[in-house]
Amino acid sequence: GAVVSQHPSRVICKSGTSVKIECRSLDFQATTMFWYRQFPKKSLMLMATSNEGSKATYEQGVEKDKFLINHASLTLSTLTVTSAHPEDSSFYICSARVPATNEKLFFGSGTQLSVL
Amino acid sequence: GQQLNQSPQSMFIQEGEDVSMNCTSSSIFNTWLWYKQEPGEGPVLLIALYKAGELTSNGRLTAQFGITRKDSFLNISASIPSDVGIYFCAGRGGGTSYGKLTFGQGTILTVHP
Numbered sequence: 001g002a003v004v005s006q007h008p009s010r011v012i013c014k015s016g017t018s019v020k021i022e023c024r025s026l027d028f029q030a031t032t033m034f035w036y037r038q039f040p041k042k043s044l045m046l047m048a049t050s051n052e053g054s055k056a057t058y059e060q061g062v063e064k065d066k067f068l069i070n071h072a073s074l075t076l077s078t079l080t081v082t083s084a085h086p087e088d089s090s091f092y093i094c095s096a097r098v099p100a101t102n103e104k105l106f107f108g109s110g111t112q113l114s115v116l
Numbered sequence: 117g118q119q120l121n122q123s124p125q126s127m128f129i130q131e132g133e134d135v136s137m138n139c140t141s142s143s144i145f146n147t148w149l150w151y152k153q154e155p156g157e158g159p160v161l162l163i164a165l166y167k168a169g170e171l172t173s174n175g176r177l178t179a180q181f182g183i184t185r186k187d188s189f190l191n192i193s194a195s196i197p198s199d200v201g202i203y204f205c206a207g208r209g210g211g212t213s214y215g216k217l218t219f220g221q222g223t224i225l226t227v228h229p
Contacts, residue, residue, distance in 0.1 A: 006158070034216070043204065044159070044219045093158045105149070105206075105217060107158035 002028050002098045006108025013084055014116055021079045021111045023094030029074035030096035034105070035067070038091040050077040084115045122205050122220030129195055130228050137223040138189040139205035147208040148181050148188040149217065154201045162203075163190070195227050 003026040013019050023033055031052045036044040048069055049057040056069035066088075068080040077096075081088055093110040122139045129135060139148070147166055151159035163174050165181035165188060172179055179190045188207070192199055205220040 004158075009156075041202070041222070041224065043221045046216070049216065095158070104161060104164055106161060107151075110156065110158045112156065 002026075002096070002101075002104075002106045004030075004094065004096050004106045004108040006094050006111055008111060009109060010112045010114075012114045012116065015085055016083055019081045019084055019113060021081075021092055021094070021113075023077045023079070023096070023108050025075045025096045025098075028096075028098050030077075030098070031074060033071060033077040033094055033096045035069060035077075035079050036093045036095065038093060038110075040091075044093065047079075052077075081113065084113070086115045089113055089115045120205060120207060120218055120220040122223060124223055125221065126224040126226070128226045128228065131196060133195055135192040135195055135199070135225060136189060137203060137205075138187060139207070139220045140187040141207065141209070142186070143209050144185040145188075145207035145209045146185070147217075148179070149206045150177075150179050150188070150190045151204045151206060152201045153204065153222075159204060192225075195225075197227050197229055200225055200227050 005024045005026050007022045033050040035047045037047050038044050046059050047062045050069045050071040052071045052074050058064045071077040091110050091112050095105045095107040120139050120141050149164050150162045152162055153159040163172050163179040168185045169183050170181040176193045181188055202222045202224050204222045206217040
């Protein structure tokens with residue numbers, strides 16, 4: 001299957017700092033990527049849809065100024081958690097739709113964010 | 117919004133047993149996908165279904181797209197310890213953006229040797 005690389009896999013930061021998470025499609029171009037948040041043993045919650053060259057579309061209840069998304073190229077989307085607080089601690093996962101694969105979404109390996 | 121109800125929430129089985137889990141929706145879905153997630157990792161696609169009634173296998177895994185387009189099931193035959201993980205169904209309903217999926221709550225599978 002297609003490879004989606006996510007980095008870092010784990011990050012610990014102090015409250016009030018910002019954290020950037022990268023999501024790269026390694027062997028295909030992704031015009032659309034998706035960012036999810038997941039709590040332990042819970043389902044994936046879609047946060048936003050990242051569109052190359054345009055603004056991200058956020059789901060209801062997700063603060064766009066808190067979770068900044070940039071999709072500047074066809075192989076890279078970034079999620080920046082700004083002024084992080086302990087309640088932002090979570091597992092963040094990106095995914096990308098592979099063109100011409102009839103809606104198959106491939107996921108990155110996730111980033112565990114811990115805010116102290 | 118669209119919701120998927122996935123059951124069971126968890127299963128504890130012996131190695132060699134067969135497993136069945138399912139997802140239902142109150143609205144019609146056009147695509148069903150089944151994923152497996154292991155601790156600390158992202159979900160891995162197992163099977164994708166696109167047509168009502170479609171039955172697809174991937175090794176010991178078999179999944180079907182329900183005739184009513186409101187449900188799907190995943191079966192695992194002759195389970196082995198490495199089947200342990202969380203299994204998620206995911207689907208796209210009519211009127212939603214291409215590629216935008218709704219996920220079920222997940223089924224936590226534990227296999228005892």
